Amino acid sequence: MIKNLFRFIAKKTSYCFATVPFVVLSGYFAASYAFFVIYFSIDPFEPEELNAFTTTLIAMLLIVPFIHALLLGAFENLKIPALFKFARKINNFYKNLDGHNNLKDDDLLESLQLLVRFPQYHMLVAILIAITVILPSIIVEYLFSRSLYHLVITSSGGMIAGILFCYFCYVITETLTSGLRGECRQMISRQNMQNPNIYGISIREKIVFIIIIVFLSMAMLVYFLSFCNPTLISTLGFLATTFLTVIVLTSLYFRSINNAFTRILITTRELSRGGGELLYLGNNEKELIEFAENFNVSVRESIELRHNLEQKVESRTEDLVKKAAELEEANRRLKELDRLKSGFLSSVSHELRTPLTSVLGFARLIRKDFTKIFIPLAQGETKREKKAGRINENLGIIVREGERLTRLINDVLDLAKIESGRMEWRDEPFASGEAIEHAVQAVSGQFAQNPDVELSINIPEGLPLIKADRDRFMQLIINLLNNAAKFTERGNVCVDAAVRNDGWVEISVNDTGPGIPPEDIYKVFDKFHQVTRNDTLKDKPGGTGLGLAICRQIVERYKGKIWVESVFGKGSRFVFVLPPFITKNEMEV
Numbered sequence: 223m224i225k226n227l228f229r230f231i232a233k234k235t236s237y238c239f240a241t242v243p244f245v246v247l248s249g250y251f252a253a254s255y256a257f258f259v260i261y262f263s264i265d266p267f268e269p270e271e272l273n274a275f276t277t278t279l280i281a282m283l284l285i286v287p288f289i290h291a292l293l294l295g296a297f298e299n300l301k302i303p304a305l306f307k308f309a310r311k312i313n314n315f316y317k318n319l320d321g322h323n324n325l326k327d328d329d330l331l332e333s334l335q336l337l338v339r340f341p342q343y344h345m346l347v348a349i350l351i352a353i354t355v356i357l358p359s360i361i362v363e364y365l366f367s368r369s370l371y372h373l374v375i376t377s378s379g380g381m382i383a384g385i386l387f388c389y390f391c392y393v394i395t396e397t398l399t400s401g402l403r404g405e406c407r408q409m410i411s412r413q414n415m416q417n418p419n420i421y422g423i424s425i426r427e428k429i430v431f432i433i434i435i436v437f438l439s440m441a442m443l444v445y446f447l448s449f450c451n452p453t454l455i456s457t458l459g460f461l462a463t464t465f466l467t468v469i470v471l472t473s474l475y476f477r478s479i480n481n482a483f484t485r486i487l488i489t490t491r492e493l494s495r496g497g498g499e500l501l502y503l504g505n506n507e508k509e510l511i512e513f514a515e516n517f518n519v520s521v522r523e524s525i526e527l528r529h530n531l532e533q534k535v536e537s538r539t540e541d542l543v544k545k546a547a548e549l550e551e552a553n554r555r556l557k558e559l560d561r562l563k564s565g566f567l568s569s570v571s572h573e574l575r576t577p578l579t580s581v582l583g584f585a586r587l588i589r590k591d592f593t594k595i596f597i598p599l600a601q602g603e604t605k606r607e608k609k610a611g612r613i614n615e616n617l618g619i620i621v622r623e624g625e626r627l628t629r630l631i632n633d634v635l636d637l638a639k640i641e642s643g644r645m646e647w648r649d650e651p652f653a654s655g656e657a658i659e660h661a662v663q664a665v666s667g668q669f670a671q672n673p674d675v676e677l678s679i680n681i682p683e684g685l686p687l688i689k690a691d692r693d694r695f696m697q698l699i700i701n702l703l704n705n706a707a708k709f710t711e712r713g714n715v716c717v718d719a720a721v722r723n724d725g726w727v728e729i730s731v732n733d734t735g736p737g738i739p740p741e742d743i744y745k746v747f748d749k750f751h752q753v754t755r756n757d758t759l760k761d762k763p764g765g766t767g768l769g770l771a772i773c774r775q776i777v778e779r780y781k782g783k784i785w786v787e788s789v790f791g792k793g794s795r796f797v798f799v800l801p802p803f804i805t806k807n808e809m810e811v
């Protein structure tokens with residue numbers, strides 16, 4: 223309601239609302255002062271003088287506010303100009319603020335200056351008023367009493383009242399304009415301008431003032447009780463007024479400090495929650511204003527830092543999202559290519575295998591017939607014998623290479639099938655130990671060809687069942703044993719099996735072959751990867767580089783793991799682990 227009243231005053235006049243209580247106070251001060259003057263001048267206080275007393279009191283109460291209103295521009299609408307222009311300027315600022323009109327930078331700075339100095343202007347006006355009220359009364363006082371003692375006593379009371387009045391004006395004006403100052407500071411910083419370092423009385427000075435006020439009020443009390451011979455009612459009235467003055471003054475002061483701390487608390491809380499509101503204080507105290515300025519500098523810095531960080535995170539996230547999309551697309555294309563490749567490989571391999579089988583069959587047949595029928599014919603004739611030997615040798619190469627090609631095609635077909643998911647897996651539980659023995663038997667012929675290598679097998683009793691495709695399991699062991707036979711020239715090859723602590727079955731093929739260089743340890747399981755060796759294994763059947771890749775696919779299908787441990791030059795140990803097949807009964811146990 224008070225705000226609306228102020229708004230109304232602001233609209234209708236150029237009279238600043240903040241002067242209203244000041245004016246009322248002035249009237250009150252002047253009236254009470256008049257009361258003192260009359261009370262002490264006309265002695266004793268006769269009832270017939272009551273009229274004069276009341277008239278002066280009312281006149282003071284009316285005249286002083288009227289003069290104020292006149293000085294500060296309440297009647298500008300009636301073409302009576304104000305003497306003090308600052309009230310009008312502040313009023314204009316208030317009006318513009320209310321209408322959200324854009325204030326220019328200079329206006330803003332000037333308004334802030336005025337708002338900061340306004341309480342001091344008022345105090346100045348109050349001092350002038352006090353002087354104009356007190357001085358004539360002192361003269362009147364002296365003319366009436368002709369006693370210096372009387373004059374000192376009465377005028378000292380008046381002085382105390384005057385000082386209280388002046389400070390009261392300061393505090394009230396400061397309190398009333400505090401909101402405007404806060405808004406003005408906010409607008410200044412919104413226009414990216416530096417808030418000027420202007421402020422009113424510092425906290426320290428204010429505390430000194432408060433102490434002075436308390437002392438003065440006490441002095442007033444003492445003065446009143448000792449010199450005014452008061453009645454009970456007037457004593458009570460005086461006490462009430464004095465206490466009210468002290469309470470209003472101190473509470474206004476502490477309210478403004480309290481408001482500042484509440485604002486600081488709210489702003490810091492907001493800041494810690496990620497908000498970025500700056501601190502705008504309506505206060506006029508030097509320490510608080512300087513604190514707010516420094517605080518805002520750090521807030522701006524931290525907002526900027528946060529902003530930069532957010533931008534960085536945003537741009538990095540964008541990059542990552544883009545990269546992820548690219549990777550996804552690349553992955554999709556790779557998968558598609560892989561699928562096409564597997565399809566292509568399996569159909570091409572299939573097409574190749576049929577004619578290759580005929581070529582190989584016929585080559586074997588021709589070689590057999592040639593050895594059986596034509597070589598004996600050539601015996602005795604050196605030239606023919608030599609030629610026949612070479613033809614036989616070439617036929618041998620055709621057969622060997624044909625067999626290698628068949629192996630390669632079979633491997634490629636197997637791998638393509640596994641990778642494209644077209645392999646048929648006939649998974650069933652089987653005794654792993656027995657399957658290992660069968661696989662060893664299958665390759666024993668190969669080992670028999672090399673008497674320098676001894677094949678042994680070391681399988682404990684009671685190996686657990688494994689659930690897998692038995693043929694693939696055997697293919698896995700046969701591949702490893704084939705490699706061992708192929709690469710080991712002397713020494714021994716041993717197949718070991720054991721149950722690990724976690725229940726998984728661990729099977730290893732150990733040999734005393736050339737071993738695998740450390741840099742190839744992880745690569746040997748890649749497709750077509752073959753270790754480059756100096757001693758090319760010329761007389762060994764050529765490999766395809768796919769055997770171990772197939773082994774890995776088989777093991778991984780059953781969630782197992784395969785790896786190789788090797789000391790280069792001393793031998794290798796190919797190991798794989800597979801989970802055991804656990805029957806329902808075992809699970810219950």
Ligand code: ADP
Nearest residue numbers: 705706709735746752753765766767768769770
């Ligand atoms: P390959 O058909 O060439 O044997 P693999 O995939 O079975 O294809 O093996 C890949 C490569 O790993 C071989 O070329 C060989 O260099 C190396 N390798 C495999 N097993 C052994 C072994 N027991 N000793 C030494 N090297 C081996």
